[in-house]
Amino acid sequence: MPARTITISQQKGGVGKSTTVVELACAWGVHGVVPRNVAPIKPGASRKEPRRVLVIDLDPQAGATAKLGVNPEEIAPEQSVMAVLEDPHHPIENSLWAGVYPGYGIDLIPGHFELEGTEAELARRQGAFSILRDKLAAVAEQYEYVLIDSRPSLGLLTINALFACSEVLIPVKLIDTECTNGVRAVLGALADVAEHGGELQLLGALATFHDARKQTVADAIRTYVSGNLGVPFLQTVIPDRSQFGNAALEGSPVNLWRPNTDGASSYRRLAAEIAEHAPEIAYAA
Ligand SMILES: Nc1ncnc2c1ncn2[C@@H]1O[C@H](COP(=O)(O)OP(=O)(O)OP(=O)(O)O)[C@@H](O)[C@H]1O
Ligand SMILES: [Mg+2]
Numbered sequence: 001m002p003a004r005t006i007t008i009s010q011q012k013g014g015v016g017k018s019t020t021v022v023e024l025a026c027a028w029g030v031h032g033v034v035p036r037n038v039a040p041i042k043p044g045a046s047r048k049e050p051r052r053v054l055v056i057d058l059d060p061q062a063g064a065t066a067k068l069g070v071n072p073e074e075i076a077p078e079q080s081v082m083a084v085l086e087d088p089h090h091p092i093e094n095s096l097w098a099g100v101y102p103g104y105g106i107d108l109i110p111g112h113f114e115l116e117g118t119e120a121e122l123a124r125r126q127g128a129f130s131i132l133r134d135k136l137a138a139v140a141e142q143y144e145y146v147l148i149d150s151r152p153s154l155g156l157l158t159i160n161a162l163f164a165c166s167e168v169l170i171p172v173k174l175i176d177t178e179c180t181n182g183v184r185a186v187l188g189a190l191a192d193v194a195e196h197g198g199e200l201q202l203l204g205a206l207a208t209f210h211d212a213r214k215q216t217v218a219d220a221i222r223t224y225v226s227g228n229l230g231v232p233f234l235q236t237v238i239p240d241r242s243q244f245g246n247a248a249l250e251g252s253p254v255n256l257w258r259p260n261t262d263g264a265s266s267y268r269r270l271a272a273e274i275a276e277h278a279p280e281i282a283y284a285a
Contacts, residue, residue: 003054003140003141003142003143003144003145003146004144004145004146004166004167005136005140005145005146005148005164005165005166005167006024006145006146006147006148006165006166006167006168006169006203006274007148007150007158007161007162007164007165007167007168007169008020008021008147008148008149008150008168008169008170008171009150009154009158009161009162009168009169009170009186009189010152010170010171010172010179010182010183010186011152011153011154011181011182011185011186012152012173012176012178012179012181012182013152014152014173015152015171015172015173015176015179015182015208015209016171016173016206016208016209016238016244017063017149017150017152017171018057018059018061018063018064018067018149019067019208019244019248020169020171020206020208020238020267020270021055021057021064021147021148021149022055022064022067022068022253023253023254023255023264023267023270023271024053024145024147024267024270024271024274025053025055025068025106025145025147025253026104026106026253026255026256026267027255027267027268027270027271027272028052028053028105028144028145028271028275029052029053029104029105029106029145030104030105030106030255030256052105052106052143052144052145053105053106053107053143053144053145053146053147054096054106054107054108054109054139054140054142054143054145054146054147055068055100055106055107055108055109055146055147055148055149056081056108056109056132056136056146056147056148056149056161056164057081057108057109057110057111057149058081058111058115058132058148058149058150058151058157058158058160058161059111059115059149059150059151059157060111060112060113060114060115060116060119060151060157061111061113061151062110062111062112062113062115063111063149063248064111064149065108065110065111066248066251067247067248067251067252067253068100068106068108068251068253069100069251069252070097070100070108070110070251071251072110072111072112072113073113075110075112077112077114078090078094078095079094079095079097079110080095080109080110080111080112080115081095081109081110081111081112081115081132082112082114082115082118083095084109084131084132084135085118085122085131085132085157085160086118086121086122091135091138092109092135092136092138092139093138093139095109095110096108096109096139097109097110107143111149115157118157119155119156119157122156122157122160123156128156128160129156129159129160129163129193129196129198130160130163130164131160132148132160132161132163132164133160133163133164136164146165148161148164148165150162152182154185154186154188154189158189159189159192159193162189162190162193162198162200163193163196163198165200166199166200166201167200167201167202167203168186168190168200168201168202168203169203169204169205169206169234169274170182170183170186170202170204170205170206170231171205171206171208172205172206172207172208172221172222172225172233173208173209174207174208174209174210174211174214174217174218174221174222174237175209175211175214175217175218175240176209176221177217177220177221179221179225180221180224180225180229183205183225183229183231184229187229187231190202202231203234203274204231204232204233204234205225205226205231205232205233205234206233206234206236206238206270207222207233207234207236207237207238208238208240209238209239209240210237210238210239210240211239211240234270234273234274235273236266236269236270236273237266238263238266238267238270239262239263239266241254241261241262241263243257243258243261243263243264244263254267255267255268
């Protein structure tokens with residue numbers, strides 16, 4: 001079975017995209033109990049455990065890379081997703097970090113701070129939409145899930161993510177009304193991708209940063225996104241918790257750092273919900 005390839009996209013920044021990527025990766029990928037603070041395995045290292053999840057970080061902020069315990073400053077461009085996109089002769093395997101931590105079923109293709117330059121470079125190329133899709137085909141079958149983190153904009157990096165994936169999940173921060181414009185922008189990009197032959201399904205919207213004290217604004221945002229924009233919400237709601245920021249400072253997903261918190265378990269529920277329900281909404285232009 002080919003991997004389910006899911007891009008997490010939202011034009012609005014700071015809504016929980018990178019957090020969702022790393023927490024889902026942990027929920028699906030972690031095998032057994034593993035000590036913390038162990039060194040990442042570098043590209044080419046031997047792997048003993050089965051791999052379930054591949055994370056691809058397409059954001060120059062490299063947030064998902066850092067949250068998975070890899071310091072983006074220590075990664076050379078040719079060990080990152082930069083070379084995958086820029087160099088037609090660079091095999092994707094050469095940027096594959098074989099296991100972010102030993103014992104975890106998560107591989108990573110890291111982001112890089114200089115990806116901004118890559119985006120400009122791609123703008124000068126023919127056929128730049130589908131570079132990631134074509135390279136990913138070489139390794140996708142090894143995984144059950146491929147999770148792609150995207151930046152808060154809809155330029156060529158994100159367009160590559162949308163062409164490479166089969167499903168899109170749109171986080172919606174329930175305390176930020178501007179998120180609705182971000183959802184609308186993503187829908188526009190999905191229509192463009194569909195028009196150019198990309199095949200995508202919308203997994204739905206994910207409610208993040210839920211705070212019961214701000215229910216009125218949350219209800220208004222939900223009604224607009226599902227009613228006016230036609231994007232249904234997944235059932236799972238992610239609560240607003242400082243644990244997420246604290247875990248990020250530790251260079252760890254909450255699901256490893258504090259797995260017994262309700263923030264961590266909300267993402268495990270989300271992982272189960274996505275695993276059980278293949279998307280039904282085919283995206284049509
Ligand atoms: N449910 C949550 N509750 C509280 N804080 C959260 C939650 N999810 C994420 N955060 C924190 O909010 C900040 C933004 O989250 P994150 O980096 O996942 O968003 P993003 O959408 O990837 O941002 P960007 O658009 O800049 O890439 C981070 O500091 C993160 O730790
Ligand atoms: Mg991010």
